[in-house]
Amino acid sequence: MSALKSRDTLLFGAILLLLALISTRFPGFAAPSNLASVLTDTSPLIVLALGQMVVILTRCIDLSVAANLALTGMVCAMLNVAMPDLPMPVVILVALVCGACLGAVNGLLVWKLDIPPIVVTLGTMTIFRGIIFLLSDGQWINAHEMSPAFTGLPRTVILGLPILGWIALLMVAVMAVVMSRTPLGRAFYAVGGNPRAAVYTGLDVGRTQFLAFVISGTLAGLTGYLWIARYAVAYVDIAGGFELDVVAACVIGGISIAGGVGTVVGTLLGALFLGVVKNALPVVDISPFWQLAISGAAIIIAVTLNARAGRAKGRVILKSAEVTR
Amino acid sequence: MNIQTDAPVLALDGIIKTFPGVRALDQVNLSLYAGEVTSLVGENGAGKSTVVKILTGIYQPDGGSILLDGKPVVFATSQDAARGGVTAIHQETVLFDELSVAENIFIGHAPRGMFGLIDHAEMRRKAGEILGGIGAAIDPGVKLKDLGIASRHLVAIARALSVEARVVIMDEPTAALSQKEIEELYALVATLKEQGKAILFISHKFDEIFRISDRYTVFRDGQFVGAGRIDEISEGELVQMMVGRAVDQIFPKRAAVIGEEVLKVVGYSHPTEFEDISFTLRRGEILGFYGLVGAGRSELMQSLIGITRPAKGVSRIEGKITVIRSPADAIDAGIVYVPEDRGRQGAIIDMPIFQNVTLPSLSRTSRRGFIRLAEEFALAREYTERLDLRAASLDTPVGSLSGGNQQKVVIAKWLATKPRVIILDEPTKGIDIGSKAAVHDFMSELASQGLSVIMVSSEIPEILGMSDRVIVMREGRIAAELEGADMTPETLVRHAAGIGVSGAAA
Numbered sequence: 001m002s003a004l005k006s007r008d009t010l011l012f013g014a015i016l017l018l019l020a021l022i023s024t025r026f027p028g029f030a031a032p033s034n035l036a037s038v039l040t041d042t043s044p045l046i047v048l049a050l051g052q053m054v055v056i057l058t059r060c061i062d063l064s065v066a067a068n069l070a071l072t073g074m075v076c077a078m079l080n081v082a083m084p085d086l087p088m089p090v091v092i093l094v095a096l097v098c099g100a101c102l103g104a105v106n107g108l109l110v111w112k113l114d115i116p117p118i119v120v121t122l123g124t125m126t127i128f129r130g131i132i133f134l135l136s137d138g139q140w141i142n143a144h145e146m147s148p149a150f151t152g153l154p155r156t157v158i159l160g161l162p163i164l165g166w167i168a169l170l171m172v173a174v175m176a177v178v179m180s181r182t183p184l185g186r187a188f189y190a191v192g193g194n195p196r197a198a199v200y201t202g203l204d205v206g207r208t209q210f211l212a213f214v215i216s217g218t219l220a221g222l223t224g225y226l227w228i229a230r231y232a233v234a235y236v237d238i239a240g241g242f243e244l245d246v247v248a249a250c251v252i253g254g255i256s257i258a259g260g261v262g263t264v265v266g267t268l269l270g271a272l273f274l275g276v277v278k279n280a281l282p283v284v285d286i287s288p289f290w291q292l293a294i295s296g297a298a299i300i301i302a303v304t305l306n307a308r309a310g311r312a313k314g315r316v317i318l319k320s321a322e323v324t325r
Numbered sequence: 326m327n328i329q330t331d332a333p334v335l336a337l338d339g340i341i342k343t344f345p346g347v348r349a350l351d352q353v354n355l356s357l358y359a360g361e362v363t364s365l366v367g368e369n370g371a372g373k374s375t376v377v378k379i380l381t382g383i384y385q386p387d388g389g390s391i392l393l394d395g396k397p398v399v400f401a402t403s404q405d406a407a408r409g410g411v412t413a414i415h416q417e418t419v420l421f422d423e424l425s426v427a428e429n430i431f432i433g434h435a436p437r438g439m440f441g442l443i444d445h446a447e448m449r450r451k452a453g454e455i456l457g458g459i460g461a462a463i464d465p466g467v468k469l470k471d472l473g474i475a476s477r478h479l480v481a482i483a484r485a486l487s488v489e490a491r492v493v494i495m496d497e498p499t500a501a502l503s504q505k506e507i508e509e510l511y512a513l514v515a516t517l518k519e520q521g522k523a524i525l526f527i528s529h530k531f532d533e534i535f536r537i538s539d540r541y542t543v544f545r546d547g548q549f550v551g552a553g554r555i556d557e558i559s560e561g562e563l564v565q566m567m568v569g570r571a572v573d574q575i576f577p578k579r580a581a582v583i584g585e586e587v588l589k590v591v592g593y594s595h596p597t598e599f600e601d602i603s604f605t606l607r608r609g610e611i612l613g614f615y616g617l618v619g620a621g622r623s624e625l626m627q628s629l630i631g632i633t634r635p636a637k638g639v640s641r642i643e644g645k646i647t648v649i650r651s652p653a654d655a656i657d658a659g660i661v662y663v664p665e666d667r668g669r670q671g672a673i674i675d676m677p678i679f680q681n682v683t684l685p686s687l688s689r690t691s692r693r694g695f696i697r698l699a700e701e702f703a704l705a706r707e708y709t710e711r712l713d714l715r716a717a718s719l720d721t722p723v724g725s726l727s728g729g730n731q732q733k734v735v736i737a738k739w740l741a742t743k744p745r746v747i748i749l750d751e752p753t754k755g756i757d758i759g760s761k762a763a764v765h766d767f768m769s770e771l772a773s774q775g776l777s778v779i780m781v782s783s784e785i786p787e788i789l790g791m792s793d794r795v796i797v798m799r800e801g802r803i804a805a806e807l808e809g810a811d812m813t814p815e816t817l818v819r820h821a822a823g824i825g826v827s828g829a830a831a
Contacts, residue, residue: 181695183687190684193673199632200662200670201685201738202653260675 007254007305011269014298018276026284036161042275043168044069044223048242049249049271050175050264051103051216056250057192058205058212059259060117064106065220066242067128070234072098072224074132076150077141077234084147091150092225099221100214102128107213111206125243132236143232154230164226171219176264188212192259248295249274252302261306273298332395334359334523335380335411335492341388342375349375352389353549355542357492357523362514364526364538364555366567369618369783372547373527377496380525381413382406410491414482414498420469427452427465430484455483458520459513475506482513493517494525497618499533511537529617531560531822543567560824561815568785568814576790577766581773583793584608586644588660588746588777590629593638598624599801602638606746611768611778613792615785616821621801622781623665626748630655630662642745656685659745663736665754665781671735674724678716679705681723682738708737712767736767747771748779753787765791785814797821 023030048065055062076095079086102124109120143151154164179185190198191208198205228234253270255262274295281291333356342350350372357363365373378384379391382400390397393409400406420429427449428435436451438444452465461479469477478498485493495514499507514537517524528534534541535555542552543566550566586605593602599621606612614622628635631649640647642658649655655662664670672681682705683690690701705719712733716726723734739747752768753761768791772778782788788795795812797805797820805820818824 177695181698183691183694183696186680186684186687186696189676189680190673193675194670196670197673200630200652200664202651202656203684204651204653260673 008263008266008269010305011253011266011273015269015273015276018273018280022276022280022284029280029283033160036165038276038279039168039272040162040165041279042272043164044227044239044242045245045249045275046168046268046271047171047219047223047226048246049253049267050171051219052246052250053253053255053262053264053267054175054179054188054212055117055209055216056247056255056257057188057259057262058209059192059195060110060209060212061121061247061257062103062106062213062216063118063121063243063247064102064125064128065216065246066239067125067132068099068102068217068220069224069227069242070236070238070240071102071128071132071135072221073228073238074136074141074224074234076225077146077228078135080147080150081141081145084150088149088153092222095221095225096218097221099224100218103213103215103217103220104210106217107210110213111210114206117209129236136234136236138236141234146229146232151229151232154226164230167222167226171222172264172268179264184208184211189260192261194260245274245278248299252298254302254306256306257303270302333357333392334394336392336395337376337379337389338392339389340376340379340386340391342372342379342384342386348547350379350386350547353544353547354552355525355549356552357525358540359491359523360518360521361539362518362524362526362537363540363542364528364534365542365544366534366563367544368567368785371544371567373544374496375547376544377413377494377525377527380406380411380492380494382411407488410489411494412485412488412490412492413494413496414485415496420477420481420484422470423468425466425468426456426463426472426480426483429469429480430455430465430487432484434488451487452483455486456480459483459486459516475509478506478510479513490522492523492525494527496527497529498526499528499530507533529822531563531824534563535560564815564818564824568818576787577762577769578611578791579769579773581609581611581769581793583610584775587642589641589644591639591641593625593628593635593640595624595628595633595635595801598628598633599798602803604796604803604806606777606779608777609772609775610793611772611780611791613788613795614779614781614798615783615788615795615817616798616804618783620798620821622798623750624801625798626662626750626779626781629748630660656742656744659743660748661685661739661742661744661746662748663739663750663752665750672723672731672738674731675722677720678709678714678723678726678734679719681734682708682719682741684738686741704741705737708741709733711740712737740771744776746777746779748781750781751783752780753782753784761787785817788817789814799823 019030028034048069052062052065072095075098076091079091079094106120106124109115110117154162156163158166179188187203187208190201190203191205195205227239249271250262250267251257251270252273253262253266253268255267277291277294335357337353337355339352339354340350341352353372353376355365355376365376367373375384379386382403382405385401391400392398398409400409400411421432424432430452431448435443436447438447449465456463456465456479459479459482461476461483463472463476463479469480472480498510514524526538538555540552541555541558541563543550543563545567585608587608588606591603594600602625604612616622624633627633629640629649631651631654634650640649647658649658649660679702683701686704687696690697690704702719709716709719714730714733714737716730723731726734749768752764768778768780780791789812792812795807795817796803797807797817799821804823805816807816
């Protein structure tokens with residue numbers, strides 16, 4: 001536990017350092033309003049990373065999140081074009097349900113057919129993009145076709161922060177409660193930490209993984225609407241390759257790819273770190289190469305820290321060592 | 326046909342091996358002769374596997390000497406032992422599915438040709454020679470994954486023989502084989518004898534010991550008991566030598582009031598693992614399950630808690646027919662299972678102690694789907710204190726605890742579910758003598774509090790010292806149910822090994 005907390009502090013320190021460095025070149029950067037916009041820009045990454053975290057905790061991986069986002073976004077956009085007067089809560093509900101169903105497809109394939117998650121989601125990733133093409137005929141849906149209510153919602157500012165940012169914070173809070181205070185959250189850790197022991201404890205490993213995929217899908221669906229509405233455009237290749245950023249955010253945040261280890265706070269910090277690197281560095285004219293290099297280095301450093309934490313857990317055989325601990 | 330020589334090829338003289346707290350071997354002797362099969366006989370824990378590890382250079386003896394052709398040698402590594410001509414066929418040899426038979430046989434010591442590259446033609450030829458020598462018609466070029474289990478076993482044997490072996494150790498070679506494969510193995514043993522190899526044969530099955538051995542050596546509790554020619558001893562005498570000890574351990578068995586029937590199992594059958602299992606378990610009772618490794622005891626227990634389902638059979642809990650489809654059902658019905666492999670099947674080491682303890686009891690510490698942390702902590706504290714668990718804080722991950730304390734976490738986890746029946750699979754396997762006594766004491770306490778205990782154990786003193794009743798299993802069936810004065814080491818071994826009872830269930 002203390003090792004995890006210290007690595008969260010380390011990551012938080014790294015984010016502050018990055019912000020400080022940027023501030024030296026662009027003094028207005030650390031202003032609250034600008035930080036709020038960085039948070040808003042990072043919100044889709046945060047929400048997707050929360051879902052990915054749950055999936056990785058159960059020893060799976062979900063590569064289809066970005067495709068799910070794009071498909072659900074397209075569905076919402078087409079719905080808006082067809083029925084511009086549909087109330088926004090209904091649109092959001094449709095996004096959640098659509099995302100959950102797509103996640104459930106992944107989950108069922110992993111649970112019932114026992115196919116490795118990386119294969120399942122690699123397949124569904126392509127299929128989801130294909131479905132978008134079939135639905136839209138490869139056409140774009142542009143801003144002027146969408147209703148003002150549809151595109152305006154994520155950008156509405158409440159207390160200095162757009163709704164998009166508030167939704168990310170709300171999801172962080174919800175997931176923090178789910179992970180630490182519900183039997184399901186506990187099951188995610190147990191199934192990933194030791195699947196065989198989890199079976200003896202009365203947990204259904206496959207069902208738990210299924211639910212992880214449903215959560216991931218639901219959050220991807222929600223992000224789908226928010227993304228499409230914010231950028232006011234929907235097309236086949238939207239958020240292409242974004243799933244890798246999501247996985248990277250989890251890894252940087254200390255989620256163990258081997259399963260069973262990771263926290264909501266770590267995920268949030270991992271996403272924020274990546275968000276600052278991706279969204280803030282261009283503002284101060286740092287070359288794209290450095291962005292890539294910094295994110296890449298962060299991933300490797302994070303994985304090294306994980307591996308070292310794992311090694312330190314060896315057995316204490318010497319009596320004297322036990323005392324000094 | 327035997328090549329009779331008076332001097333042994335390989336001999337152990339007064340070998341001592343101690344592990345912290347245990348003297349695994351205490352001045353044991355063992356002689357292996359060219360062209361003869363010597364059976365090493367003894368209960369679990371008698372020191373047989375330690376001897377094998379010393380002979381193959383994995384362990385170093387703390388005293389005594391290894392004599393090869395009468396001259397003292399040191400096997401510092403397993404390569405040394407192989408160079409000395411000692412090779413072992415283990416129960417589960419590691420083979421490589423994607424490699425060819427010849428590659429499997431020669432991996433690590435393949436013949437080299439030009440530029441130090443592997444000489445495939447030579448390797449294949451030699452592999453074919455070795456396979457021919459053991460009468461195996463296997464093409465050295467096929468991939469291992471295309472072979473059946475029996476052929477794989479022959480490849481494992483060929484691999485062992487590829488190092489110019491003079492001494493061949495067979496450690497329970499028939500444990501995983503079918504009857505037909507066993508016959509083929511016997512033929513192979515005869516071939517090896519004719520080639521003048523000295524064979525050390527380790528088995529729990531008396532019929533095969535008497536069928537293929539020329540000599541026997543008996544160990545008991547790490548000590549040499551006796552040796553001689555197999556035709557000069559009877560089965561009964563051998564059993565006597567194996568188990569004939571005064572029970573010197575004192576078991577803390579308390580007299581518990583044995584109450585009404587808690588669990589009744591009728592006609593449990595599984596297509597491949599066990600058949601027609603019926604027994605009853607009463608309140609406050611400790612029911613021992615004895616049998617050889619592979620007799621189907623763990624498989625039966627796993628089906629009782631719903632991990633595998635029996636094809637036939639009924640279980641009644643307190644008189645009511647109860648269908649257990651999953652471990653969750655079993656926990657609800659009050660049956661819990663503490664598995665044998667507690668490392669892999671027990672604790673979740675990255676999780677804090679308190680979360681491990683409460684994992685199966687979360688429904689009790691939750692209100693409206695949310696865990697109440699205070700109640701959860703109280704539950705974890707109650708049971709860890711009952712087990713006298715020493716940990717700095719219940720927040721620390723289980724992985725930071727010692728093995729013994731991890732075990733306490735696992736047991737605390739199951740007791741916290743307030744079970745009616747607790748199944749302990751090999752509860753003291755792999756733990757030191759001090760912790761064993763603590764586990765036995767605890768078991769006794771559970772029974773006296775009215776819990777029913779099923780104890781699966783392969784250790785005769787433990788079974789006899791702790792159980793109120795014993796069920797002996799052999800080859801997936803109940804061989805005998807013993808109580809009171811019938812519970813003796815001899816009867817247990819006889820029923821478990823099937824000596825003189827010819828399959829008749831008592």
